[in-house]
Amino acid sequence: MNSFLPFSLLRSPLPFNQPKRLFLLAFWGLLGTCVLAQSTIKGQLQDTDGLAVPFANVALYLKADSSLVKVETTDDAGIFQMQQVAPGDYDLVATYLGMPDLRRPDLQIGENDLIDLGVLSMQPAGIELEAATVTATRALVEIKPDRTVFNVQGTINAVGENGLDLLRKAPGVTIDNNDNINVLSRSGVLVYVDGKRLPLTGDDLANYLRNLTAEQIDRIDIITNPSAKYEAQGNAGIIDIRLKKNENEGANGTVSGTFSQGRYANFNTNVTGNYRNKFMNAFGNLTYAQGEWWNIMDFRSFQNGLFLDQGAVMRGSRTNPNFRVGVDFFLNDQQTLGFLVGGGYQDMEQRDQNDVDIFSVNNGVVSATADSLLRASSFARADRGQNTFNVNYRNDMGQGKSLNVDLDYGRFRNDNLRNQPNTYLSPDGATVLSRVDNYFDTPIEIDIATAKLDYEQPLLGGQFSTGVKLSQVGTDNTFLFYDVDAEGNRELNDGQSNQFNYDERVYAGYVSYAGKLNDQISFSAGLRSEITNATGDLRAFRVDLEEPPVEFNYVSFFPSAGITYALNAQKGNTVSLNYGRRINRPDYNVLNPFRNQISQLMYEKGNPFLSPEIVDNLELGYTLAYRYNFKLAFSRTSNQITRLIGPDNVDPRAAFVGWDNLATQTNYSFNAALPFTVTKSWNAFFNLSGGYLDNQADYGDGVTIDLQAFTYSIFSQHTFQMPGGFTGEISGYFSGPGVWGGVFEYETSGSFNLGLQKKFLDNQMNVKLSGSDLFFTTGWRGTSEFNGLVSSGRGNWDSRRVTLSISYNFGNQKVKSRKRNTGLEDEASRVGG
Numbered sequence: 001m002n003s004f005l006p007f008s009l010l011r012s013p014l015p016f017n018q019p020k021r022l023f024l025l026a027f028w029g030l031l032g033t034c035v036l037a038q039s040t041i042k043g044q045l046q047d048t049d050g051l052a053v054p055f056a057n058v059a060l061y062l063k064a065d066s067s068l069v070k071v072e073t074t075d076d077a078g079i080f081q082m083q084q085v086a087p088g089d090y091d092l093v094a095t096y097l098g099m100p101d102l103r104r105p106d107l108q109i110g111e112n113d114l115i116d117l118g119v120l121s122m123q124p125a126g127i128e129l130e131a132a133t134v135t136a137t138r139a140l141v142e143i144k145p146d147r148t149v150f151n152v153q154g155t156i157n158a159v160g161e162n163g164l165d166l167l168r169k170a171p172g173v174t175i176d177n178n179d180n181i182n183v184l185s186r187s188g189v190l191v192y193v194d195g196k197r198l199p200l201t202g203d204d205l206a207n208y209l210r211n212l213t214a215e216q217i218d219r220i221d222i223i224t225n226p227s228a229k230y231e232a233q234g235n236a237g238i239i240d241i242r243l244k245k246n247e248n249e250g251a252n253g254t255v256s257g258t259f260s261q262g263r264y265a266n267f268n269t270n271v272t273g274n275y276r277n278k279f280m281n282a283f284g285n286l287t288y289a290q291g292e293w294w295n296i297m298d299f300r301s302f303q304n305g306l307f308l309d310q311g312a313v314m315r316g317s318r319t320n321p322n323f324r325v326g327v328d329f330f331l332n333d334q335q336t337l338g339f340l341v342g343g344g345y346q347d348m349e350q351r352d353q354n355d356v357d358i359f360s361v362n363n364g365v366v367s368a369t370a371d372s373l374l375r376a377s378s379f380a381r382a383d384r385g386q387n388t389f390n391v392n393y394r395n396d397m398g399q400g401k402s403l404n405v406d407l408d409y410g411r412f413r414n415d416n417l418r419n420q421p422n423t424y425l426s427p428d429g430a431t432v433l434s435r436v437d438n439y440f441d442t443p444i445e446i447d448i449a450t451a452k453l454d455y456e457q458p459l460l461g462g463q464f465s466t467g468v469k470l471s472q473v474g475t476d477n478t479f480l481f482y483d484v485d486a487e488g489n490r491e492l493n494d495g496q497s498n499q500f501n502y503d504e505r506v507y508a509g510y511v512s513y514a515g516k517l518n519d520q521i522s523f524s525a526g527l528r529s530e531i532t533n534a535t536g537d538l539r540a541f542r543v544d545l546e547e548p549p550v551e552f553n554y555v556s557f558f559p560s561a562g563i564t565y566a567l568n569a570q571k572g573n574t575v576s577l578n579y580g581r582r583i584n585r586p587d588y589n590v591l592n593p594f595r596n597q598i599s600q601l602m603y604e605k606g607n608p609f610l611s612p613e614i615v616d617n618l619e620l621g622y623t624l625a626y627r628y629n630f631k632l633a634f635s636r637t638s639n640q641i642t643r644l645i646g647p648d649n650v651d652p653r654a655a656f657v658g659w660d661n662l663a664t665q666t667n668y669s670f671n672a673a674l675p676f677t678v679t680k681s682w683n684a685f686f687n688l689s690g691g692y693l694d695n696q697a698d699y700g701d702g703v704t705i706d707l708q709a710f711t712y713s714i715f716s717q718h719t720f721q722m723p724g725g726f727t728g729e730i731s732g733y734f735s736g737p738g739v740w741g742g743v744f745e746y747e748t749s750g751s752f753n754l755g756l757q758k759k760f761l762d763n764q765m766n767v768k769l770s771g772s773d774l775f776f777t778t779g780w781r782g783t784s785e786f787n788g789l790v791s792s793g794r795g796n797w798d799s800r801r802v803t804l805s806i807s808y809n810f811g812n813q814k815v816k817s818r819k820r821n822t823g824l825e826d827e828a829s830r831v832g833g
Contacts, residue, residue, distance in 0.1 A: 039109050040400045040458075042081040043117030045074050045094055045102070052078030053122055056096035063089040063106070069519065071572075071626075083400050083463060084516060087111050096122060114399045148172065148673070150220040163212030163241060165799075168778075170220055171687040171715060172671050173239070174735070179206035180643070183236040184224055184633055184669045184691065187741075188584035188613065188641070190234030193241050196388070196408055197231065201587045204414060204444070207384065211320045211346055215256050215270045215805070216287055218244045224633070225560070225580045225617050228510040228526025229454070229465060232558040235584045235615040235637060243324065244272060244285070251275045252811030262801035266291025273811075284325040292317045299793040304652035307359040307366045308601070316350035326390075334397060340390040350380045354599045358653060372433060373425040376599035380418040387411045400458040405451075412446040421484075422600040436600055437484035445476040462515020465526075469508040476501050479596070494541035504534040512560075520566040531555045556583060572626030578619045586610040586641055590659040601654045611661050613639045629673045640665040642695070642742035647789045655789055662697040662705060662742055681721035689713045693739050703787045709745060711738030729755035729770075746782035751775075751799070766807045773799040 041060070045053035058080045060070045069090065074080045087110050094102040099122045109115065150170040167173050167181060174182045179202075181189045191198050191205060193212075200208055221240040223230070230238060253273030260266045268289035275282050295314040301307070322344030329337045356374040360367045393405040421437040454467035481496035512526030537549040562578035590606045597603035615637040622630045640662040648654035669691035676684045690712040697705040717731035734750040755770040779796030 039085045039087065039111065039113040039115070040081065040083050041085055041115045041117065044119050045078040045080070046119050046121055048121060048124060053096055054078055056094055058092065058094045060085070061091045061093065063091055084458065084461065085109055094120065094122065099124060112399060148222040150222065152214055152217045152219055163209035163217065164206055166214060166217065166220065167239065169715070169733070170222060171673060172222060172224070172689055181239065183222060183239070184671065186236035186635055186667055188235035190231065190238045191241070192238055194243055195240060196390070200412065207346065211289065211322065211344060212241065213258070213268045213270065213287060213289055215258060215268065216243050216285065218242045225578045225619050227524065228512045228528040228558065228560050229467065232528055232530055232556065232583050233585065235582050235613060250811060254807055254809050256805065256807035258803060258805040260801050260803040262798040263294060264292035264798060278330065280327060280329050282327040284323070286323045288321045290319045293798050295795065295797045297793060297795040299791055301655060301789060301791040302361065303647045303655065303789045305361050306653060307361050308653065309357040309359070310354070312352060312354045314350060314352045316348060318346055318348040320344060320346040334395055336394045338392040340392070342388040344386050346384040348382045352378045356599065356601055370427045372427065373429055374422060374599060374601060375425060376420065376422045378418055378420040380416065383415045385413045400456070400463065402456045404454045408450045410448045414444040416442045420597065438597065439482040439484050439490050441480040443478050447474045448472070459513065460515065462513055465512045467510055471506045473504045492541070495545065497541045499539040501537045502534070504532065507531040521563065523563045525561045528558045529555060558582065572623065574623045576621040580617050582615050582617065583612055584615070584641060585612045590641065604657045607659045610641060610659060611639045613637050613641050613661070627675055631671045633669045635667045637665040644742050644786055645744070645784050645789060645791060646787045660699070662695055664696050666694040668692045683719045685717045687715040695739065695742055697742070705742055707739060707743060709737065709739045712736040725758060727757040743786045744782050744784045746780055749780055750777045764809050768805040770803050772801050772803070776800045
């Protein structure tokens with residue numbers, strides 16, 4: 001759906017002119033020069049074969065009393081780094097399952113020191129068996145100070161899934177029946193890929209995520225309360241999908257293929273490779289996917305003295321290749337210059353059959369026979385292409401100082417064609433009463449360019465960060481509505497067609513600081529400002545429907561703060577409190593008031609008077625023994641943008657899906673992430689979520705929303721090490737009732753999955769077999785009541801599937817330490833680990 005800009009944005013209380021904007025940008029830049037230095041310890045853990053030791057614990061103890069000062073975890077390349085270390089004498093201890101502890105005693109740290117311990121070699125365990133293998137695997141879910149990490153490669157049952165379906169399994173994430181993503185029961189989440197924001201929303205975003213396969217994805221970072229460094233857009237925070245990237249030395253690669261069978265078959269092939277030496281690292285990925293899908297929906301609605309029994313069956317096919325190629329040049333030990341190019345294409349066809357039986361209602365009794373029947377079939381063809389380009393410069397200047405520069409350009413092109421006939425029949429279906437045919441041509445072009453600079457340096461015992469970001473977005477959206485006569489001739493309907501051009505420039509700057517008050521208390525605080533200059537130009541095809549272009553300039557401020565208290569540092573018990581303010585601006589998909597019809601009796605329309613929504617988030621977290629994590633969250637949103645289903649004001653038979661602002665939405669939520677080692681060969685993980693939602697709105701004339709709901713969900717995964725080198729997995733979730741949008745109350749749903757894995761050829765070949773949603777319980781059902789329309793519905797899709805995946809790794813597997821920054825790097829070390 002296309003759109004135009006709401007006039008309410010003209011009333012922004014803080015206009016901003018060009019001199020002030022330049023002054024503010026200069027102010028952010030100057031702040032980065034007013035910094036001091038402090039001590040840092042870094043190094044790399046390797047085994048005796050020179051391979052990296054990832055995800056090991058590295059602890060620093062004060063030599064005087066053996067008290068724990070700091071704990072860090074090595075990354076994929078075995079790298080660790082400890083910042084904000086005060087002068088003193090320390091002992092360093094590294095621990096890893098299956099290896100003896102590594103100790104480096106008598107570390108003497110002075111002021112402004114950069115202690116590079118180089119490569120630390122961990123010895124193998126003294127096992128007298130003829131052959132013993134210790135395999136390091138990442139936990140399915142990791143809880144870090146600023147994010148939750150869902151490791152896709154940590155679950156067998158991820159094979160054959162796409163990006164959208166994987167998000168359904170992520171902790172705290174739900175997907176509603178319209179493919180809208182919610183986190184901790186909050187809507188308005190931003191989706192990133194490798195630290196770069198996707199400028200897509202609605203169906204375009206859902207289709208992009210469906211094009212990503214599980215074999216391409218390494219992990220998903222869920223950041224519910226981002227710091228000032230991140231964009232303020234997105235009430236529910238940020239979901240950052242991290243794609244795989246090989247960091248191994250020499251020539252390496254992986255070839256994989258996946259076949260999945262549900263009602264229809266799907267398959268994909270994936271090839272990744274890299275070549276690395278001391279001067280550069282070149283890497284690439286090529287994926288080809290093809291398959292079919294289906295979706296069913298049924299709705300029964302009472303409105304205006306009528307009863308409508310509606311059923312829809314949607315079946316489609318898609319073919320999509322995509323690629324990603326990059327190279328990093330190591331200019332010296334501190335500086336890296338990288339280039340990254342990505343692209344993809346999707347060819348999709350979809351056939352829908354929408355049947356509506358219309359009954360009259362007298363004194364609350366539905367008539368025995370229908371008054372008329374509507375048969376609305378449609379055929380759609382969509383071609384979607386996207387290209388992205390990135391240039392990255394990284395300078396690790398030592399002593400905790402770093403400079404990162406990113407230049408990005410993205411180009412997205414969507415061509416959408418749809419033929420949609422409507423045939424009204426007599427109650428017995430034998431006589432054609434009337435026929436109305438429509439044809440839609442709705443191309444969309446999006447261009448986005450950004451430039452970002454981030455600088456960090458120790459300051460006054462903590463870590464200071466500052467940066468600026470400039471972005472420009474241009475969207476050209478055309479909505480052409482044609483009436484089709486009996487001979488198939490098309491005539492443009494000027495009253496239903498329009499073209500919308502939207503150009504937006506955002507100038508952003510931030511400062512943030514993280515430090516420690518003492519050995520137990522650490523804190524962080526930040527402030528981000530975003531200056532927006534935008535123009536929305538709606539060009540109607542009829543003079544009486546034209547609107548003047550809308551131009552607006554405004555600035556917004558978004559504070560964030562957090563504090564962490566170590567109740568017992570040696571036992572890993574900590575409590576944290578975080579606050580952040582965010583904004584969610586309506587996009588072109590929800591602003592355009594013109595009708596995009598599903599059938600002549602069901603259509604979508606936007607709301608040009610939508611206001612941006614503002615949310616205040618407060619989160620209280622508790623970590624027990626480094627492993628068990630609990631979170632309480634509260635959020636209050638003003639002008640919550642929500643999806644509503646209501647009756648048409650002209651045709652008593654018709655209903656529409658629209659958008660409006662709620663007065664307030666209040667949300668209380670709870671989340672617990674609980675990993676257990678049941679036995680030596682049995683590991684279990686539980687994720688428990690609960691929430692209470694209160695929606696309030698008054699639209700006048702007796703149209704109100706006063707809705708409260710309690711919801712909960714349980715996700716569990718159990719992994720078993722079995723005889724013969726097999727690994728088994730049982731996973732599933734159960735979701736309680738809740739609310740989607742403003743008024744749709746959904747019922748319970750769930751899923752049960754099984755998986756089996758076996759490695760061959762010295763672990764070079766990996767074979768996975770999985771079955772998902774084996775009891776076919778993932779579907780949705782629920783009810784909605786708004787403005788006189790009472791509706792109940794249900795739906796399902798091709799979720800019950802059996803999937804076989806085979807992958808083979810080749811080349812040298814020796815890991816090197818130089819890693820490229822891809823945007824949203826982990827900030828855990830800045831708040832004391």
